[in-house]
Amino acid sequence: MYNRLFSPTSSALGAALFFGASTPFAKQLVGQMSPLLLAGLLYAGSGIGLLFTRLAKDRGWRHSGIVKGDWIWLLGAIGFGGILGPILLMFGLQQISAASASLLLNLEAVFTALLAWFVFRESTAYRIMLGMFLIVVGGILLSWPYSNTTQENILGAVTVTGACLCWGIDNNLTRRVSAGDPFFIAGSKGLVSGTVSTSLALSLGMSFPHWLTGCYVLLIGFIGYGASLVLFVFALRGLGTARTGAYFSTAPFIGAAIAILFFHETTSVLFWIAATLMGIGIWLHLTEHHEHEHTHEPFAHSHSHIHDDHHQHKHDFPWDGKEPHIHYHRHEFMKHSHPHYPDIHHRHKHK
Template structure:
């Protein structure tokens, strides 16, 4: 009798373990899919705005101002991610105020990064821009050392060095060499792309301070509203005309919705299913997707230096984030 009960208990545990194992495998698989889609959609704003700028330069028509393109992105997102009803959850007034301020700062940092990137994209190639924006990792480490007194181990120096070489030194040096060692509009574009990496880095630090209970939809909505108000203010200040066709408006709305809103939703879902390290490692392939889109959509040529630069960044990110996860 006792042996029979033990046998049944083992069978039950085995069946339970099998079910849990299958469920975990499906969960991990879904997490990887969300992370890959986040990387693929995140690359869209890196490339598609350039197609509008190129099309107008070829047709000799008025080129839409980059601020206008960014304004459309955030207006579309603020409308599409608007919450339909207020949350019934009661929060402490002080906590609620702090959270709201952080959300506004997040929106300002995100909008500044998007604006800086789009303006820089007008002067440089989409391939170059997709590599340079990885300077975000370099800025994140530098801020961590200077502000939060974090230390960089010897084993972390090599991958960091690879990221610096790939994301900054190779692209910038190549541009200077191609322009007879003189500053040019192309170089200014590179500088603005690198600056966008700094703003995206601030974005990440601010996001870490936010409460995990905040819904992703609410976060994207407030961030997008802030971005729309900021760009609108700049357009009024610099008297930039609201000149954009319906086709371009539709394209930029889709780019903003997928490239910023849906990207953030998928990123957060992947984060919850497979953890931070795996998600960030997969999300790093945004550079690869951006280069592929640059070739397919813009017919840009890929040089050996582009491959070396992107490869250096990807390998450096892989080694560095694996090292961080081990610690």
């Protein structure tokens, strides 16, 4: 889908903003219900909200933009990120402290980048790797426990690490389908994950909270998970997986800043060190300039687009001239040079 309102970079930072902002509000509800049920309702709010948003936006049900060969990637992303990841996380939270879990959750960005670079062969640069490193270190400092922790179950640490690996796989698989409708992709993840987590919680004897509390959780899920994931998919389309993951890693800082402003939580020296490191990391990403002569091999796909330099195709159907529009179209061989990111049209190899 072509996005006139947000650039890929602002979409990635917006995704971090919504997700990070939701964390302090969700944290206030932890004592009122189990973590598993809370996660299920947050995901359910995401899926239900995006389903109705998509129906209202499109004035009915429209094609998702997911072609036949891409369904396996979407199903894999839902399986790893929407089912296996949350289950492993909830199991791990029962074995280790929340502080240790927060520290380990920074591994998601690491796994996302490593898989993107070494498995899916996404292009990178030294400044991007350095920026990623600084952002992750900032996240680790931000979630560093303030007091000595007791001896904890190693299995808990392993399962939380496994959850991060699942989400890293999820992010890379989602990139493969990021040309599709982000509302459909994010909504599908939310509905499946919400259904699985909520059903599992109920099967374990957990009960629903008061209906007002439940609606509040669903609203947080719609904004903090749903809107965040839609923007995340937009960013994946334009930036690639590793760069999007790096920007999204600033979410803990945003959450901590909101907790300080609205819930009057205390700050520490580590908070300001983390803020500085993350700021430098983001600056390294924002100032990246990647330009060289490259080729576009012939291929075909479907997504919302305008007729820019990369979309000079003809139409085999009546067209009223309105842009952007969406249809299945073919790209012919092209060689040129211009600044670019590893987006859906620039997944070429580098020497």
